[in-house]
Amino acid sequence: MRRLIWFLILCLIAGPAVAAPSGAGAILVYSGTTGFRHDSIPAGIKAVSAMAARRGLSVVSSEDPAVFSSSSLGRFKAIVLLSCTTDPKNPASEWLVGDRRTALQQFVRSGGGIVAIHAAADSHYHWPWYARLIGGRFTRHPAGTPKGHVTVVAPTDPAVQGLPRSVERTDEWYYFEDYDPVSKVLVTLDPSSIGEQDTNPNPVAWTRQINEGRVFYTAMGHTTESYSEPFFLRHVGQGLDWVLKRR
Numbered sequence: 001m002r003r004l005i006w007f008l009i010l011c012l013i014a015g016p017a018v019a020a021p022s023g024a025g026a027i028l029v030y031s032g033t034t035g036f037r038h039d040s041i042p043a044g045i046k047a048v049s050a051m052a053a054r055r056g057l058s059v060v061s062s063e064d065p066a067v068f069s070s071s072s073l074g075r076f077k078a079i080v081l082l083s084c085t086t087d088p089k090n091p092a093s094e095w096l097v098g099d100r101r102t103a104l105q106q107f108v109r110s111g112g113g114i115v116a117i118h119a120a121a122d123s124h125y126h127w128p129w130y131a132r133l134i135g136g137r138f139t140r141h142p143a144g145t146p147k148g149h150v151t152v153v154a155p156t157d158p159a160v161q162g163l164p165r166s167v168e169r170t171d172e173w174y175y176f177e178d179y180d181p182v183s184k185v186l187v188t189l190d191p192s193s194i195g196e197q198d199t200n201p202n203p204v205a206w207t208r209q210i211n212e213g214r215v216f217y218t219a220m221g222h223t224t225e226s227y228s229e230p231f232f233l234r235h236v237g238q239g240l241d242w243v244l245k246r247r
Helices: 002-014 041-054 099-109 128-134 224-228 230-243
Strands: 026-030 058-062 076-082 113-117 137-140 147-152 166-170 175-177 184-189 202-210 213-218
Touching (some): 113 128, 113 230, 128 213, 213 230, 224 230
Parallel strands (some): 026 076
Antiparallel strands (some): 147 184, 184 202
């Protein structure tokens, strides 16, 4: 009984073990679209918000491009660009324009982190800097959501360390143009596993460094089911940790 009393006293002194650290910061989850709208966005917002909360981070979810101002972005440690598309044939559909472009560039160059998910690469085709931010532009995908074989090709990299070396998973599999080979490839897809004729592994996740800012991109995350899949959630969570310089 005495040991139990002392244990309870120590617990009261220490506080709850799951308490979020104060002043841990905030992240922005941006999912505004003027192009194709993914049904998985609500599940993505919920999943990213939960993983942020577990890290003691507050979350602002927005689809208002006005949030891309220097005064607004200054409160965030990272921005999650969640399948935020534009129309590739319509320059007027692009919402990062004028001072919003400047604000995002300043955010990244001064050390802010970017986690870009899936259709974040299907966006802002008429702004070259955005393609450099992501590391490539979406160009096509095979029909449907076939099951593909993916391999973690940089197993010691902090952004994917501890993930299974290879898995089969269902997704919409992107191909890219203007892919920047300077990026560090983390995960590749075996094209033959989805019936494609090419034999070279197709990059589907990578990291980039832009001045003081870190960028993590994953082409996976099309399906709603992705956002309850342990592999994908850990993949995104470690990417978030990496851009926050926690890994």
